[in-house]
Amino acid sequence: xxxxxxxxxxxxxxxxxxxxxxxxxxxxxxxxxxxxxxxxxxxxxxxxxxxxxxxxxxxxxxxxxxxxxxxxxxxxxxxxxxxxxxxxxxxxxxxxxxxxxxxxxxxxxxxxxxxxxxxxxxxxxxxxxxxxxxxxxxxxxxxxxxxxxxxxx
Numbered sequence: 001x002x003x004x005x006x007x008x009x010x011x012x013x014x015x016x017x018x019x020x021x022x023x024x025x026x027x028x029x030x031x032x033x034x035x036x037x038x039x040x041x042x043x044x045x046x047x048x049x050x051x052x053x054x055x056x057x058x059x060x061x062x063x064x065x066x067x068x069x070x071x072x073x074x075x076x077x078x079x080x081x082x083x084x085x086x087x088x089x090x091x092x093x094x095x096x097x098x099x100x101x102x103x104x105x106x107x108x109x110x111x112x113x114x115x116x117x118x119x120x121x122x123x124x125x126x127x128x129x130x131x132x133x134x135x136x137x138x139x140x141x142x143x144x145x146x147x148x149x150x151x152x153x
Contacts, residue, residue, distance in 0.1 A: 024063075024066075025121075032054075034103075036053055051129075061126055065124070067105060069149075071116065081109045081111070082106075086099065088103055107143045108124075110143060120147070122143045122144065122145055
């Protein structure tokens with residue numbers, strides 16, 4: 001009986017973690033993340049552009065979001081648990097095309113993901129970075145692959 005009780009408690013916590021409310025997703029999320037401006041500050045190397053996040057962005061910080069986009073290979077290789085996701089295809093992304101820094105996000109996955117050129121959906125906790133210039137300003141931690149995204153927008 002005790003084992004059954006423990007199993008029910010563990011399953012209950014597991015389902016509650018899966019059922020966490022997604023605060024924002026899809027095109028609305030990327031549109032919200034575009035509301036960023038920059039302050040110019042100095043460091044030992046010269047000017048540094050420091051992001052100033054809009055009110056709506058701050059409102060979803062540290063919340064569960066569902067982002068969709070294209071996996072961008074970096075450093076000449078794909079890392080299945082650490083990746084960069086772009087709202088735009090590779091030809092238009094921040095690193096290769098015309099997109100700005102607000103169109104990309106660093107993702108830390110809980111489990112490995114297979115590389116694909118198709119748009120994917122990933123759920124996780126949104127973190128904002130205004131302090132470390134060696135990292136992207138948007139980060140998603142505890143990422144979980146949700147599936148392939150449809151091409152509805």
